[in-house]
Amino acid sequence: MTYCVALRLDRGLIFMSDTRTNAGIDNISRFRKMFTWEVPGERVITILTAGNLATTQAVISLLEERMKAPEERNPSIMAADTMFQVARLVGDTLKEVIRTQGNDGPDAEAKFGATLIVGGQIAGMEPRLFMVYPEGNFIEASDETPFFQIGETKYGRPILLRAFRPDMTFEEAVKLLYVSFDSTLKANLSVGMPLDLQTLEEGSFQVGQSRRINEDDPYFLTVSSRWGDALKLAFDSLPDYEF
Template sequence: MTYCVGMKLDSGLVFMSDTRTNSGVDNISTFRKMHVFSKPGERFITILTAGNLATTQAVISLLAERAKAPEDRNPSILAAPSMFQVAQIVGDLLRETIRSREMTGLDAETTFNATLIVGGQIKGMEPRLFMIYPEGNFIEASEDTPFFQIGETKYGRPILVRGFQPDMSFESAVKLLMVSFDSTMAANLSVALPLDMLILPRDRFEPMQQRRINEDDAYFNRISDSWSAALRNAFYSLPDYVID
């Protein structure tokens, strides 16, 4: 399965994704679900993928092929004049990729589904964040919806809803995401380390930090242990139920 989050802060964008695609006793696979496209000093775009691996890899491969010579291979997200048009290009390509597989006679609704998060900034414009559906349509992050989740979303969502603040620091945002991912992994074995994380400050056009969080990551393990202890302490501090 998958769990990916894109978050829009006042100060920029933060992304995190797991890397597990299959989980079972004898079938565990790891693939990167975070992909970046950039022009130094001019734009930086991050795409998170969830769903059928063949579909998402086809979309990313086609985007990468077009990016090799964006002036000749239109439409390229490295030549699009706005992030809105970047989202349109990615949405159209996702819909076409799913439709091409549907022509084989298989059920695209269940077999080839994929959902993407696209975020980034183009020079002279605001950072923007979109969630793109299999049909190719999309929605944009706003004050009411400041973050997007794709994949196995239900276990980590309560943490984000309760903890998110648009003016929070990048450090606090990363901590919040780690708690959300830890809660998801504790409840669902189909989401697992390693995680990929990227911080994109406003008007910087390159990551402040981009790294992989592995099983031996000291900070993540400290967050996981501390969160478990805090939950237990909070539970036992609640008023006791009295049976008459």
């Protein structure tokens, strides 16, 4: 399992993903689930991946292969005119990989499923954020749905629903994501550190902040500890139930 989140803010886009993959409790590995391509001043595109590892790696490899010689292959996401076209190309590639790998019927295809988050900005247009399903179709983030989660989403979702604001600064958004991931890490062992974090500021057309958050990260430890204490204080402050 995994946990990835992307938020659409007034300032731009922010992404965070874990790095744990597992095929049972005794077979745990680390793999990057955040991938970015940029042409400074022209476009920047980030993809988060969740699902079957062989499928997601094949999708990323195929997208990168088609960037090397776009005139000889299918259209490249680095040549697409809009982020909508990027999302469509990613969806088509995902569907192609699943169809190729899962060639023993619908049940086999389900085993190779994956879900992706695609976000970025191309010059002349605003930042856009999409979630791509295994079938190749996708939806776009909006004012009503300003963030996407993939993977093990339920534990980290409540804080996002309660505290997210589109006018948050990147610093506030990082704090919110830390709490969301801390809740998920404590509730599900299939999600694990280190975490990857990245910001894309609107109009910059390049990666902003990009860093890996390890288990001993001082700020993450501080947020985790203080959030736990704050929850206990909030619980204690509630009126007791009376029979």
